[in-house]
Amino acid sequence: MADLHKLTIYELSEKLAAGACTSVDIVNDVLASIDATDGKVGAYLTIDRASALEQAKVADALRAEGSTLPMLGIPVAIKDLLNVKGQPCTCSSKILEGYTAPYDATVIAKLREAGTVLLGRVNMDEFAMGSSTENAALGKTSNPWNLKHVPGGSSGGSAACVAADEAIAALGSDTGGSIRQPAAFCGCVGVKPTYGRVSRYGLTAFASSLDQIGPISKTVKDSALLLEVLCGHDKMDSSSIDMDVPAFGKSLTADTSLAGIKLGLPKEYFVEGMDPEVEKTVRDAVDHCKSLGAEIVDVSLPHSKYAIAVYYIIATAEASANLARFDGIRYGLRVDGKDPIELYGKTRAVGFGSEVKRRIILGTYVLSSGYYDAYYLKAQKVRTLIRNDFTAAFKQCDAILAPVTPTPAYKLGEKTDDPLKMYLDDILTTPVNLAGNCALSLPCGFSSSGLPIGLQIIGDSFAEETILKIGHAYEQTTEWHTRKPEIS
Amino acid sequence: MSEANEGMDVGYVAKLANIDLTTEETALFQGQLNQVLHYVEQLNELDVGGVEPTAHAFPVYNVLRKDEVGTSLNHADVVANAPAATDGEIRVPKILDQ
Numbered sequence: 001m002a003d004l005h006k007l008t009i010y011e012l013s014e015k016l017a018a019g020a021c022t023s024v025d026i027v028n029d030v031l032a033s034i035d036a037t038d039g040k041v042g043a044y045l046t047i048d049r050a051s052a053l054e055q056a057k058v059a060d061a062l063r064a065e066g067s068t069l070p071m072l073g074i075p076v077a078i079k080d081l082l083n084v085k086g087q088p089c090t091c092s093s094k095i096l097e098g099y100t101a102p103y104d105a106t107v108i109a110k111l112r113e114a115g116t117v118l119l120g121r122v123n124m125d126e127f128a129m130g131s132s133t134e135n136a137a138l139g140k141t142s143n144p145w146n147l148k149h150v151p152g153g154s155s156g157g158s159a160a161c162v163a164a165d166e167a168i169a170a171l172g173s174d175t176g177g178s179i180r181q182p183a184a185f186c187g188c189v190g191v192k193p194t195y196g197r198v199s200r201y202g203l204t205a206f207a208s209s210l211d212q213i214g215p216i217s218k219t220v221k222d223s224a225l226l227l228e229v230l231c232g233h234d235k236m237d238s239s240s241i242d243m244d245v246p247a248f249g250k251s252l253t254a255d256t257s258l259a260g261i262k263l264g265l266p267k268e269y270f271v272e273g274m275d276p277e278v279e280k281t282v283r284d285a286v287d288h289c290k291s292l293g294a295e296i297v298d299v300s301l302p303h304s305k306y307a308i309a310v311y312y313i314i315a316t317a318e319a320s321a322n323l324a325r326f327d328g329i330r331y332g333l334r335v336d337g338k339d340p341i342e343l344y345g346k347t348r349a350v351g352f353g354s355e356v357k358r359r360i361i362l363g364t365y366v367l368s369s370g371y372y373d374a375y376y377l378k379a380q381k382v383r384t385l386i387r388n389d390f391t392a393a394f395k396q397c398d399a400i401l402a403p404v405t406p407t408p409a410y411k412l413g414e415k416t417d418d419p420l421k422m423y424l425d426d427i428l429t430t431p432v433n434l435a436g437n438c439a440l441s442l443p444c445g446f447s448s449s450g451l452p453i454g455l456q457i458i459g460d461s462f463a464e465e466t467i468l469k470i471g472h473a474y475e476q477t478t479e480w481h482t483r484k485p486e487i488s
Numbered sequence: 489m490s491e492a493n494e495g496m497d498v499g500y501v502a503k504l505a506n507i508d509l510t511t512e513e514t515a516l517f518q519g520q521l522n523q524v525l526h527y528v529e530q531l532n533e534l535d536v537g538g539v540e541p542t543a544h545a546f547p548v549y550n551v552l553r554k555d556e557v558g559t560s561l562n563h564a565d566v567v568a569n570a571p572a573a574t575d576g577e578i579r580v581p582k583i584l585d586q
Contacts, residue, residue: 098569098571099569100565100568100569102561102562102565102566102569195544195546196545196546209543209544209545235553238548238551239544239546241546241548303534305530306530306531306534308527309527309528309530309531310531312524312528313528320505324506327506328571329571329578329580330570330578331570331571332569332571333571334571334572338581339581339582339583340580340581340583342581343580343581344506345503345506345508348505348506348507349507349508349510352507354513354516357502357509357513357517358517358520358521360505360507361498361501361502361505361507361521362521362524364501364504364505365496365501365521368501368504375528377541378531378536379528379531380541380542380543381536381539381541381542382531382534382536383542384539384541384542385534385536385539419520419524420520420523420527423524434542434545435545436544436545436546437545461545461546
């Protein structure tokens with residue numbers, strides 16, 4: 001094996017262009033890596049071997065004809081909530097058993113147009129509701145850095161497969177941190193784009209005012225390239241913004257100076273109960289950015305501590321409406337009843353897991369007559385305050401540096417009995433979804449027990465170029481992203 | 489949020505949401521969700537008088553397109569996903585005259 005699976009998109013693209021390998025070689029290498037390690041990691045739900053090799057052959061033929069598509073011949077894994085025509089799309093739920101997607105999500109169509117090889121579908125928390133990929137009905141996923149620990153969630157399969165070199169990159173989705181948190185736990189790079197940048201057509205909706213699709217990759221530059229492929233206006237998603245997509249990939253140069261860039265440090269993000277190793281590692285990363293020429297300024301995001309309360313009202317309210325479509329009538333599981341109402345109740349009882357049921361019930365309650373103003377409307381007003389915090393902060397700085405999570409990856413089973421405890425871990429990622437701006441997560445060190453720690457770089461709305469530039473400069477001058485787990 | 493202090497009736501709300509819960513689930517969720525509701529009550533500390541609600545981070549209004557016939561999903565592919573179908577139509581239990 002030529003170890004092609006260990007390389008990045010850019011490294012492989014160079015080899016492909018030079019004729020040093022073919023896409024078929026890469027896919028064969030990646031499939032061999034999956035065979036060797038996925039029995040332990042458990043990232044994949046389905047692997048499309050024959051189809052992946054066929055797509056690779058097509059890519060090689062296109063290259064022979066002179067094609068230089070940006071992702072030509074690069075194998076990528078897909079989170080199991082994105083529709084790929086002719087494939088299952090279970091969202092890790094029993095309620096979508098037997099469903100076959102009749103169309104491609106817009107991001108899938110864009111990946112295909114860019115020449116990407118679609119490898120297979122990876123595990124997640126059911127309907128993206130969770131932070132550890134333990135709320136999954138169809139499989140268990142472990143953290144490649146320590147198999148007894150969670151990979152994070154909800155895009156746990158996406159991060160785990162990239163960290164384990166079982167895919168060159170992956171797509172995830174981020175509603176309250178579901179790209180950034182698993183990327184941090186697994187030592188990968190992940191980007192939550194600005195709300196409206198990426199079309200959600202074909203993404204199974206969880207909370208529509210928060211959901212965004214984004215890349216998980218081995219380097220910042222790879223994420224930049226993928227982001228460029230994914231972004232763009234789509235008439236099929238009315239929240240999609242009609243604006244030009246910058247050349248994110250090309251905008252990253254060898255220049256590692258951060259001179260002239262102001263980075264904000266919010267005191268509210270160094271929360272009580274934060275793991276001291278995480279705090280020290282992130283503060284070291286801040287110092288490193290300073291040594292590259294950045295100016296560090298103190299900023300305040302005073303309403304951050306309310307983000308979890310606001311998030312779990314708004315996200316569950318929207319989920320209760322979005323998941324009403326899973327009723328056993330048009331697709332997926334059906335448990336028969338004497339009338340439709342009985343059929344709905346029985347189907348949803350069997351089809352949904354506990355966390356999904358809890359969130360639908362909470363969401364139904366906060367939207368119900370008599371409670372709407374007290375919960376949902378109030379949460380929307382506090383959401384405005386959280387947005388205003390970011391608007392004020394970005395008048396003082398170009399980007400914000402923060403941890404991604406209060407602790408490194410915890411043990412499997414450690415928090416499954418206590419939903420509120422699991423929710424509280426999202427404290428550092430949910431504010432960005434509520435405000436709608438962009439953020440990326442990249443590796444900035446390891447705990448003494450060898451688990452990755454992530455640095456979060458938060459940008460203003462549509463300031464992806466700024467956060468990618470900062471992340472790229474950090475990555476070029478550190479070696480954390482080059483470390484690989486020993487999977488055992 | 490004063491009414492909230494009474495807690496929610498999980499059994500009743502589950503009926504509104506069309507989810508049949510077992511007795512064990514009802515009891516478990518009752519405790520867990522009351523804990524979550526208690527947690528979110530901290531929003532009462534804030535004075536939100538005069539604050540406009542945010543529904544979407546980037547509100548886009550009146551997205552219109554020309555009323556033109558486009559390509560639809562393949563009928564057979566869509567009906568093939570139905571748990572029960574006859575002659576290209578989805579079958580459901582009888583609603584009237586039971």
